[in-house]
Amino acid sequence: MTRHARNCTAGAVYTYNEKKRDAAESGYGTNAQRLGKDSVKSFDCCSLTLQPCRRPVVTKDGFLFDKEAILQYIVTKKNEYSRRLKEYERLRRAEEEQLSQEASSKQQARMERFVNAEKPAMTPAHSSAVGERPSTSAAATSSSSSATPSTSSTSSSSISNMTNGHEKKLPSFWLPSECPNAGAAKAQKPDATIYCPVSQQPLRVKDLIDVKFTLLKDGDFKRSLIAKEARYMCPITHDVLSNAVPCAVLRPTGDVVTMECVERLIRKDMIHPLTDRKLKDKDIIPLQRGGTGYATTNDNLQAKEKRPMLQV
Structure with a gap:
């Protein structure tokens, strides 16, 4: 394959770079863009306001909201x-x-x-x-x-739509009032x-569970909590919580722990490590988190824009 100059238009090969450039300029073809960090909701932010929760509550499906x-x-x-x-x-x-x-x-x-x-x-x-x-x-x-x-x-043999008293009506069949199904709302x-x-899913107030995040003990008291990137930690393993760390909410107390702690410590005896209370499977609610730079956490994140195809 011969090499092209930047403005060469006499080549017989339509390169991938030229195709993407022409598609972007003409508005045709598939439009794909990688989401940045600012486009992803943090794990401790409300799913409605997209801001850090002041009084966080979680549904039985694991979605976090500000109360x-x-x-x-x-x-x-x-x-x-x-x-x-x-x-x-x-x-x-x-x-x-x-x-x-x-x-x-x-x-x-x-x-x-x-x-x-x-x-x-x-x-x-x-x-x-x-x-x-x-x-x-x-x-x-x-x-x-x-x-x-x-x-x-x-009068009986006429096929005109202006007979039988219809001569005073406008023959505007494209108007909503002239459609066959026009009439009062059902x-x-x-x-x-x-x-x-x-x-x-059905949502009730009594199904909302209060969530308790454990503050990270980093010794930095000058910056506010919202300004910090790492704000919370697991109360059992003291691991820093983030979008890259799968988390779960324990229903009896509302503590947020890592899924690693759940799999390695809690599921063995099904006992709450902080209160020694017996747990059930429904008491462990996986917390739905925002996406990261990896594709495995963005399986439910889709955005489609339908545009005409560019035929070559």
Whole structure:
């Protein structure tokens, strides 16, 4: 393969670098970018505010939230449910009124048909009483019917969409009000369940577990806690906690320990090392952490941008 100059365009080979450059300039093809450290949530940050938690709580699925933020989220969802419930009741009452009106109109139509069916039985007596008038009216009726056969046949045989009273309506079938399914909204009862904003699993206030982080004893009291990169440690092994260290929350006390401590020490006897309390499998909650520079921790992190393909 021959070597190209920087601005050489006469080569027969379309190199990978040229393809990536053209794709970036033209807006075609797959767009991939490595996430930096600032784009990844820290393990001790709230999943809603993305800030370090002041009063951390964790769900049974291991997602960390600030207690104030998650309670405000739950209150907002409850208010939204109340609003949707009122709207559902309003639509349901409107549907009931419409059904009652349709039932009354059908009943009225049946009564009118019954009354009209009884009228021809009274016509002979009436015609015998008035003498020659029925024949005259019948002749007039027959003459009028014979005079307008073309009009009725024309209206019945027409295929135009402007007949049968539609001439005053705009033939704008692309408008939402002219669609076949246009009409009043259907009443659908809202779901009262509140779901976790991250895992989309049912969320209840009583399922939130208070988390207790153990401060790292580094002797540096000049900097604030937020300014430090290493803030917490495992209370048992004193290992520094970070996104690169898998962690777990012990449900009875809320202590955050490393998964290495769980596998090597806790799971052998299933006893809490700090309180000597018997533990169960559900008492060990793996803490969901942010990503790192390694692909194994970013298996759930995906971002897609659909763009046209660049055909060569």
